[in-house]
Amino acid sequence: MRLTKTLYIVEKVQSNTPSGTDEFDRPIYDDIPTKTQFLGEVEPFSTRLAEQRYGVTVDVSNRVFCLPNEKIRIKSIIEYSGLEFEVTEFTAYDNHYEVLIKKVK
Template sequence: MRLTKTLYIVEKVQSDTPSGLDEFDRPVYEDVPTKTPFLGEVEPYSTRLAEQRYGVLVDVSNRVFCLPNEMIKIKSIIEYNGLYFEVTEFTAYDNHYEVLIKKVK
């Protein structure tokens, strides 16, 4: 399997350093988006194909093939080419994942 595209799993992680103080002089920590890269192959896909191939009824705009990755979960956010996608379904095989994603704003 050729994995030629770089995608990113976007997560919000609490910062290590405080961004300021609240009204009681306690430190305030903000959530900072972090991007974890992984390699995959992206192709256009549709809801109808997902229903026929996987037997699931989900909104889909693309399908991603990638190596097994425990960070990929339903509702995870993936960035690719400056666009954001939400994981709607994935199938875990022994050697790879097939991930169904839909474009979000």
């Protein structure tokens, strides 16, 4: 399997240092987006194909083939080519994942 595209899993991690305080003088911690890079292959896909191929009815615009990655979960955000996608379904095989994603507006 040739994995030629660079994708990123975007996670929000809480800051270790407070960014300010609220009206009760309690510290406020911001969520910082962190990106984890992984390689994959992206292709156009549709809801109808997902029903036929996987037997699931989900909103989908693309399919990603990649190596197994424990950070890929349903509702995860994946960035590819400057756009954000949400994971709607994935199938884990022994040697790879097939991930169904939809474009986030």
